[in-house]
Amino acid sequence: MKNFKLLFYLLLAPVLFMASCQDDDYELGRMLDRSEIHYKVVQDYETDPGGNTVIMINETPGTVSMWDYGTGRSTRTIDTVHFAFQGEYVIKFSAMTAGGVVEMDPVTIQVTEDNLNYVNDPLWIALTGGPGNEKDWVLDTEGKYFSGPISFYGVDNGWLAGGESWADGAEETGCYGSDCWTWAPGLSDIYPNIMAEGDYGVMTFNLIGGPNFSATKPMEGGITQTGTYSLNVNEKTLTINDASILRGYKPSKNGISGISDWTNYTVLALDENILRLGVIRDKDVDGEGPAMLVYNFISKEYSDNWVPSGPAPDDEGFDPEFAPGELLTMLAGGPSSGRVWQLDAAGNPVDWIAGGNGWTTSSDDSRDWGWNDSWDEVAESSWIRFDRFGGTQNYTRSQNGVTTTGTFTINEEENTIVLGGNNTLIQNQNSSLSPTTSTIKVVKAFPGEYENKGIWFGTSYDEAKDEWFAFHYIIP
DSSP: OHHHHHHHHHHHHHHHHHHHHHHOOOOOOOOOGGOOOOEEEETTTOOTTTTTEEEEEEOOOOOEEEEEOOSSOOOOEEEEEOOOOOEEEEEEEEETTEEEEEEOEEEEEEEOOGGGGGGOOOOHHHHHSSOEEEEEEEEOOTTTSSSSSSSEEOBOOOOOOSSSSOOOOOOGGTTTTSSSOOOOOHHHHHHHHHHOOOOOOOEEESSSEEEEEEEEEGGGGGEEEEEEEETTTTTTTEEEESSSOOOOBTTBBOOOTTOSSSSSEEEEEESSSSSEEEEESOOBTBBOEEEEEEEEEEEEEEETOOOOOOOOOOOBBSSSSOTTTTTHHOOOOOOOTTEEEEEEETSOOOOEEEEBOOSSSGGGGGGGGTBBBBHHHHHTTTTEEEEOOOGEEEEEEEEEEEEEEEEEEEEEETTTTEEEETOOOOOOTTTTOOOOOOOEEEEEEOEEEEEEOEEEEEEEEGGGGEEEEEEEOOOO
């Protein structure tokens, strides 16, 4: 109850602070007497003869409800909860009044029969193994199923019933607002930049006499936490009381300090083998704004039985091989001809290609922090051209009405293009990803199919990650 009260005080603090700044004589309102607080806890025996359905009602106007019913908590004025298992339950009620919190006497109820219909949804079965069972989960710290143990999403992302991609406003595909994006860093990015490498322990969900949760956390001082939980299968949310999930930690900086609420989680995916839980980073961390941190779990059974399948094959077209003169013909066409190229703004214009594999499939995958609206604007009115007019290999860039020209040469052994005249690719002064180099690498190309598939120009290389940052150009 102490933590529950603290949350409400934190919510009220900004309001009280603003009022105090405006009026030095500001005082809190009156704290109601316990005799003025009225509430009901009613068991609905028509719905459940065993009393499993309980209706909680706050009948005191002008107060905020603070319910703690053992398996969960609520702030609704009227709320209905279902207890799947027989037993004795204590329901605590407090009212947040103008003058502070008023705690009332708890109400004890008896549930005399099990009603396992409340925990037989496939999501309950996937999470726990079903009534009478328990299931262990571990973070995917080795990338056995996901790219790593943590991903980053927009705050409006949610249940990914349609997979990893989505369209604006399409609820069935995981986007529930305007802030929808994703970044799934690989292990080389995660360790040690985001999380420390190590054993993050095991967390367990069970349905043995009730919804019970436990977590053993070697990375948090070896502590073991126990509590209860509730799963909302309709809203795809999970609440854990008096404990938290296994979570990222970085020794040089507490990697969990940017998150205020470790009780309520968004369920992005859940089946027999995987569980993805999102929490909102609501505090500033190193200048980074709000985001959803998604922790990627796999069942311990899946982890224990996992067999490496070998490295993923390279992307199609990666590290292409050209016949003598073929790259020049692809870029500029035949003698005394030229070819115009534009950024693939409507498709997949930018990618980080690590170990031969890219991860973006469209501009939405890196929207705002990578590709953004200013890039769209630049790309719409800009182009580059390679030509062989006058027997010379010429390069032209047209951007925002400004045209720059120069020459270009090709190193066929390294698949690189050197742009003369201090030229580079199309730039965007409003983006930190704007290219500056005059030597560009042909990272991916498709001889014989370039008219449909374009070409990927690498502008920088991170040797430690074996990663190219590349732009996708197509023929308009």
